[in-house]
Amino acid sequence: MKTNNSGFFQQSHQPFVIIAGPCSIENEKQIDQIQKVLLEENISLMRGGIYKMRTCPDSFQGLGKEAIDLIQNLKKKRSLKFVSEVTDPRQIETLFSVVDIFQVGTRNMFNYELLKELGKYSKPVLLKRAFSARVKEWLLAAEYVIQGGNNKIILCERGIRTFETGTRNTLDLSGALLAQRESTFPVMVDPSHGTGEASLVMPMAFAVAAAGLDGLLLEIHPEPYKALSDGSQSLNFSQFKQMMKQLKKILYVIGKPIGNEFTYEDSFNEPATTGNKADIQLHSS
Numbered sequence: 001m002k003t004n005n006s007g008f009f010q011q012s013h014q015p016f017v018i019i020a021g022p023c024s025i026e027n028e029k030q031i032d033q034i035q036k037v038l039l040e041e042n043i044s045l046m047r048g049g050i051y052k053m054r055t056c057p058d059s060f061q062g063l064g065k066e067a068i069d070l071i072q073n074l075k076k077k078r079s080l081k082f083v084s085e086v087t088d089p090r091q092i093e094t095l096f097s098v099v100d101i102f103q104v105g106t107r108n109m110f111n112y113e114l115l116k117e118l119g120k121y122s123k124p125v126l127l128k129r130a131f132s133a134r135v136k137e138w139l140l141a142a143e144y145v146i147q148g149g150n151n152k153i154i155l156c157e158r159g160i161r162t163f164e165t166g167t168r169n170t171l172d173l174s175g176a177l178l179a180q181r182e183s184t185f186p187v188m189v190d191p192s193h194g195t196g197e198a199s200l201v202m203p204m205a206f207a208v209a210a211a212g213l214d215g216l217l218l219e220i221h222p223e224p225y226k227a228l229s230d231g232s233q234s235l236n237f238s239q240f241k242q243m244m245k246q247l248k249k250i251l252y253v254i255g256k257p258i259g260n261e262f263t264y265e266d267s268f269n270e271p272a273t274t275g276n277k278a279d280i281q282l283h284s285s
């Protein structure tokens with residue numbers, strides 16, 4: 001969103017992109033069922049954790065190589081674009097065969113070596129905001145990828161730490177809007193991690209669409225109560241379909257079409273950027 005001279009809302013030129021899937025890839029049946037539901041909704045972008053960054057070392061860490069094989073097989077069966085988190089630069093080569101968009105998680109937004117490495121590739125980078133990052137730091141993290149030569153950035157607000165403990169995080173929609181106004185990048189929102197609770201995901205997703213932001217990253221699962229990670233914030237299929245029905249009405253009203261990819265400037269003479277890096281006009285102390 002940009003504001004015009006009178007400070008009024010100006011629609012972003014990006015479509016509204018939805019990426020949905022499990023927190024973690026668990027088995028063939030799970031991803032097969034999920035992808036069928038996405039196809040029914042004309043969504044071609046599926047998310048799914050292969051390498052997980054878990055707070056507790058005893059928690060499920062992701063299937064790793066086994067998940068890569070599962071996605072490879074699914075891609076042979078049906079057309080699919082896949083989004084997954086890269087937690088270490090050494091994973092890039094292996095993930096490259098299945099991943100269409102590299103996700104950088106909240107715990108790695110400050111991992112500048114990882115960002116620089118992702119700058120060497122041409123695949124889009126979905127850069128989550130660190131839960132402790134100011135908007136300005138988030139935009140500067142994106143600059144690390146751009147300076148490597150890759151301007152395909154997608155910013156993703158996923159909730160920040162505040163004094164509130166009732167929700168898993170505090171979903172900072174105004175920060176997401178600020179990032180959208182101060183940069184040329186599409187800005188998505190992840191209400192699953194942003195709230196931590198399935199019942200709050202749907203209303204927050206509606207708020208994201210109504211605010212003119214550029215898309216949603218959502219966790220869905222055929223049986224959330226059995227999920228190996230983040231089941232409590234995952235929508236089941238009927239909740240997801242109900243959400244999509246309402247979401248389409250909101251997007252229709254604000255005049256933003258649903259799409260399956262963002263558009264980027266081709267020319268590197270005028271790269272997508274935050275502008276003058278040293279001088280991003282944000283309130284900070």
Ligand code: PEP
Nearest residue numbers: 023105106107128158193
């Ligand atoms: C995720 O998307 O599954 C994830 C771990 O997200 P975040 O880095 O925002 O916690």
Ligand code: MN
Nearest residue numbers: 023219229230
């Ligand atoms: Mn998760």
